[in-house]
Amino acid sequence: MKQIQRTVAAPTRIGLDAIAIEAGSPVELDLRLESVSEGVLVTGTVRADTAGECTRCLEPVTGSVDVYLTELFAYPNSVTEETTDEDEIRRILDDQIDVEPVVVDSVGLELPLNPLCREDCEGLCSECGVRLAIAGSEHSHDILDPRWAGLAAKFGVGTEPSNKLVNNEAEEK
Template identity: 75%
Template sequence: MLDTVKLGRRPGSMRTVERVVTAPRRIGLDMIAIEEGSEIDLDLRLEAVSEGVLVTGSVSADTVGECSRCLEPFSGSVDLSLTELFAYPDSATEETTDEDEIYRVEDDEIDLEPVIIDAVGLALPLQPLCSDDCQGLCPECGVRLAIAESGHGHDILDPRWAGLAAKFGVESDPSKNLVNNEAEEK
């Protein structure tokens, strides 16, 4: 909550606020978020305008997440730019907008928590990656491809050919394929 009493209501008056607050709960998405108890840096400017208080500035915090490709935990940060109008009670803006369309000044205080929650939710990626070149997991055995030996792969016999392969005694070993067995029999 930010107090606007010192700001006053004269249009054009302004003040800056630099503050570090603690996240009251986890803020973000399922796979990446600002953890509860993390520090959130606020560098804001509050400006009185005819209809309310215009809040502009930046918000930054550390994030933790899980890579959507390799499922490894990673950390990062989020830096947001805010521009939000908080309408005064009984102002034309407050009277002509629905309850959920605009934020409001209540008892000369501004509640930034919903603004930050909305902004963080929009800024974070839906499918976070530990790095841009993350290779993910092997679809066959699940090993992280970043730590697998070079040339990691699996030769799997197409199940549509399994019956024919069994009839000719072909195993799933790549050195024993159908062509090699026919050549050996001749």
């Protein structure tokens, strides 16, 4: 059994489109390597800071990821290596273990698919793109009712707020 504690720089960006461990960021590895009958069992934790953007308002999001790993690396010519497909189990090659693919897979599964800057993030206005958190409750847009669009075009009526063809539920009732 061997205990390994190292801090390494992420060789590439590790994660998802919206949030990831950036290339060059420090990644803390606290791993335990144990010799078992069919290979080397690697267990331990991987910790790193993450950066990305909120999927609702596109503001920067930072955080950290803490992943627990458990992976068996099969010895060359072991029964495990001979009885499993190549993509089902990791293998020891030239007396070396490559934990990078395990870290990449584990971090990708741990990160949120839709990171948020905060749980109650309102996102962006679908009309003008302003952040709803700073726009205020009075933020709105007057939208021409599509049922009146042809008539409005015929008479050259715009979409000004004073226009009576504007979609207004109070006037329709």
